[in-house]
Amino acid sequence: MYEGVVQDLIDELGLLPGIGPKSAQRIAFHLLAADGGDVRRLVDALTEVKARVRFCEICGNVAESEECRVCRDPRRSTAVICVVEEPKDVVAVERTREFRGRYHVLGGAINPIDNVGPDDLRIKELLTRLADGVVQEVILAMDPNVEGEATATYLARLLGPMGLRVTRLASGLPVGGDLEYADEVTLGRAFEGRRVVGG
Amino acid sequence: MYEGVVQDLIDELGLLPGIGPKSAQRIAFHLLAADGGDVRRLVDALTEVKARVRFCEICGNVAESEECRVCRDPRRSTAVICVVEEPKDVVAVERTREFRGRYHVLGGAINPIDNVGPDDLRIKELLTRLADGVVQEVILAMDPNVEGEATATYLARLLGPMGLRVTRLASGLPVGGDLEYADEVTLGRAFEGRRVVGG
Numbered sequence: 001m002y003e004g005v006v007q008d009l010i011d012e013l014g015l016l017p018g019i020g021p022k023s024a025q026r027i028a029f030h031l032l033a034a035d036g037g038d039v040r041r042l043v044d045a046l047t048e049v050k051a052r053v054r055f056c057e058i059c060g061n062v063a064e065s066e067e068c069r070v071c072r073d074p075r076r077s078t079a080v081i082c083v084v085e086e087p088k089d090v091v092a093v094e095r096t097r098e099f100r101g102r103y104h105v106l107g108g109a110i111n112p113i114d115n116v117g118p119d120d121l122r123i124k125e126l127l128t129r130l131a132d133g134v135v136q137e138v139i140l141a142m143d144p145n146v147e148g149e150a151t152a153t154y155l156a157r158l159l160g161p162m163g164l165r166v167t168r169l170a171s172g173l174p175v176g177g178d179l180e181y182a183d184e185v186t187l188g189r190a191f192e193g194r195r196v197v198g199g
Numbered sequence: 200m201y202e203g204v205v206q207d208l209i210d211e212l213g214l215l216p217g218i219g220p221k222s223a224q225r226i227a228f229h230l231l232a233a234d235g236g237d238v239r240r241l242v243d244a245l246t247e248v249k250a251r252v253r254f255c256e257i258c259g260n261v262a263e264s265e266e267c268r269v270c271r272d273p274r275r276s277t278a279v280i281c282v283v284e285e286p287k288d289v290v291a292v293e294r295t296r297e298f299r300g301r302y303h304v305l306g307g308a309i310n311p312i313d314n315v316g317p318d319d320l321r322i323k324e325l326l327t328r329l330a331d332g333v334v335q336e337v338i339l340a341m342d343p344n345v346e347g348e349a350t351a352t353y354l355a356r357l358l359g360p361m362g363l364r365v366t367r368l369a370s371g372l373p374v375g376g377d378l379e380y381a382d383e384v385t386l387g388r389a390f391e392g393r394r395v396v397g398g
Contacts, residue, residue, distance in 0.1 A: 005251050006261055009244040015237070017229045021215050030216045030288055031245065032252055032261060038214070039249045045208040045244050046230065050238045052204050053231055062205055062231060088228055 006032065055087075058129070060105035060122050062087045070094075071105055077101045082139040083126065083149065083155065085109050093141060101139075104129065109147035110154060116153060126155075130162060137165040144171055239306035252285075252345070259321050261286045268292075271300055276300045281338040282325065282354065284308050284347065284358065292340060300338075303328065308346035309353060325354075330362060336364040343370050366381060 006028060013024035019044065029082050031039055055061065056068035062070070068078055070090070082103030084090055106121040138159055142148030152168055159166045171189035173182055182190070203221055212223035217357060230238055254260065262268070269289070279300030283289055288301050305320040329332065330338055341347030351367055358365045370388035372381055381382035381389070 005244070005247045005263065012241045012244040015227050015241075016224060018222050025287060027215050028248070032286075034246060036249055039245055042211045042214075043245050045204070046210040046242050046245075048204045049231060050235055051210045055393065064204065086228065087231075088224060108336045120305060166379055195334070 055105075059103045060087075060092050060107060060125065061103055066182065075100075078134050079136045080139065081126075081129065082141050083139075084141050085143060085151070089141065089143075099139075101137075103198050106142075106151070109142055109151040111147045112148075121151070123155070123158070127158075130159070135164065137167060140166065140168045144169075234397045249309075254304075255356075259286075259306060259324065260289050260302055276297075277333050278335045279338065280325075280328065280334050281340050283340050284342060284350070287341065288342075298338075300336075305341075305350070306340055308350040310346045310349075320350070322354070322357070326357075329358070329363065334363065336366060339365065340365045 009031070010021070010024045010028045013019055013027050014021055016024075019027070031042075052064055053062055054064075056071055057066050058071045060155065061068040061070065063071075065072075071152050073182040077100055078100075081104050082093060082099055082101060083104045083106060084093065084133060085106055085108055087105055093103075104122070104126050106123065106126075108116050108121055109119070110116060110118060126138075130138070138155075140152040140155055142152045156166050158166070170193055171186065172193055173179065173186065173190045179187070202208050205292045208230070209220070209223045209227045210224050213220055215223075218226070219279055230236075230241075247321060252261055253263075253265075255270055256265050258267060260267040260269065262270075264271075273389065276299055279298075280303050281292060281298055281300060282303045283292065284305055284307055286304055289304065292302070294299050303321065303325050305325075307320055309315060309317060309320070326336075326349055329337070330347040339351040339354055343350045355365050355367070369384065369392055371392050372378065372385065372389045378386070
C-alpha cells in the first residue's frame, strides 16, 4: 500500500509486542515527519543495546559487563536470593527498596501452552548457586498468575529438601485498592493470609 | 533504574506516539531478548526511511523520488484533486479503489489550540496547482471532526469563487453500523443527506 521502505518500517514496527498495524502506521508516519536527529537517537539506542547489553553470568539479569550491578555490589547480602521471572521484575523489586539480597532471573515461567518447561528456565544455574550452602533463604517472587504459581510450586518442591528457608511473596489486597472491587481470589487470599494485629 | 543503555532505549521508545513508559519497557525487553537479526532489520528500516523517503514535490504525499507514485501515474485523471490532511489518508482513499484522480496533502488541519493556521498547511501549493484551469473538481476529504470541518470550510470559501466544483465527502451512518448506536450528530447528518431511492 505504501512506498516500499515505508511499508518495510510499518511491518517491522508491527512485530513489536503490543503494536498493532494501526499503531505501527502511526509511529512510522511520526518518524517520517520527525527530525532526523530523533530517529538517529532511536537507531543508536537500539544498536547500543544489542551491542553492549548481555545477561549477568551469575543471576541472568541484564548487565553491561560479565556481572550485573546487583551481583557486583559487595554491600548486598549473599544469604538471600530472590527468584524472579524476568529482568524487569528485578527493577520492580528494587523500586520497593525493601530487599538487600541478590537475584536469580529464570527467564520466564513454566507454561505448557507456550511449550516452556523447567528445562527452558535457568533452574540448573540456581541449583549451582545454592550448592555451597551460603544462601539461607530463597524468596519465590514469580507473578501471582497460573504460570507463576506453577513455577513457584515446582521450585518449592525442588528446594524444600535442601534445608533452606523457601518463601513466597504474600498475596492479598493491593494497598490503595478497594475491598469492594477486589476479585474473589485476591480477597480469599487476603483472608487466608490475615495477621493478628492486636488483642 | 536500568543499566544505562537499556534506560536510554526505554526513554527513546517512550517518545513515540501511543507508547507509554510500560509499553516502552516491554518493547525494550522484547528487543533485548530478540534475535540480533530482528533488531538489525528494524534499525535498517528506520535508517532507510529517513535516508530515502521524502515528500512529493507536487502533492506532498510520501515519495521515494521527486514525485510520488500517484503523481507519476499517467493513467490518473488530472481533472480531480482530492485534498486530504495526511499521507495516511491517501492510503485510506486508495483502498476504496473509487478514486482515480490526484491528491493534495495539506500536512494537517487548522487547529488553533495547537497553533496550526492556514499558513502552516500546503494551501499555497494547492492554489498554484489550480492556477492553470486543468482541475475541474476539488474533493475536500478532511477528517469529519472539528479541525477537519474548519479546514474544509476555510478551503470551500477560498476555492468557491474560482469557478471549480468543490465537494465534501458525505457524512452519515457507517456501513455495517447500527442505527441504534449511532451518535446524534452522525444520525442528524444521515437525515440531512438522505437520498431519493424510489417512488
